[in-house]
Amino acid sequence: MNSLKPSETVSNHRSGFIAVIGRPNVGKSTLVNALVGHKISIVTSKPHTTRHAILGILTEPEWQLVFIDTPGMDGGTGRLINRAMNKAATAALGQADAVLLVVEAGRWRDKDQQALEQVQHSGLPAILVVNKIDRVRPREKLLPELAAHDQRHEFAAIVPVSALRQENLLQLREQLVALLPQQEPFYDPDTVTNRDLSFKAAETLREKLMHSLRDEVPYGLGVEISSLREDEAGRVIIDATIWVDRESHKGIVIGKRGQLLKEVGSAAREELQQSLQKRVHLQSHVKVKRNWSDNAQSIRELGYDGEL
Ligand SMILES: Nc1nc2c(ncn2[C@@H]2O[C@H](COP(=O)(O)OP(=O)(O)OP(=O)(O)O)[C@@H](O)[C@H]2O)c(=O)[nH]1
């Protein structure tokens, strides 16, 4: 009887990187969070929430799915940060084994078409995720739309889901695993992301700010963690600097008698405490950095290095 040499050992384990791509606001981050079962990425009702490529990792004994959540693709014009965000999304395709192209039920816009073209250009196997189906009543209304999607590209599968209500995600997971190569896991089973606590703190604060601010203010916000340490009592002490790109935005972020900043800081602190199961002390200051979002050095200082 011939036994396999070690190099020829066939492992049934599957793993790989999956780029989660789509135009802004279709629910990519909500989907990654729901699939992984942890809050990896912040979510808001405003487009351009995600600014970096962020890994969300889901491990089972037989497989490991490494999702790359990406900033929404929108052609990448305008301010430098917008171009950096689009570049980060395109770069994710270069590192992936498969793609989830996310669109919204009932909508197919020019930017969806552009995102599809990027996916086609990558040549990777792709699943089309039609998200937000909870908004479609009755569900049969989806059928002609799914048939139209089927004509757009040879998708490995077209899966209607609701990331928000966690509907049909198991089916999506199964379809995905089948697309991945047979190889060993990349990360140990307890790892759920590649981002550290500083990143989480900055993003949590940015999410709460985006929730509370309107108009153009959220797009000129940047959060930098100046220091993060644990004191003798086991409390996590965080010092954050909030960058705004216009003098007039500083007062808006601080609010009347400092009320807005206080509320936002306390919402961020509570969420961090919950997630870390530790007491958190969060101190924030607002600083004006004129047009930082169009300045390469400032963008690098905020951790977008390598994405420019
Ligand atoms: N009704 C409904 N809303 C959803 C669903 N998934 C996401 N949303 C909402 O859509 C909005 C955008 O969600 P995100 O997950 O931030 O979208 P995104 O694609 O990551 O957005 P960017 O990072 O800006 O590109 C939020 O208000 C979500 O709550 C869904 O399945 N159903």
Ligand SMILES: [Mg+2]
């Ligand atoms: Mg996002």
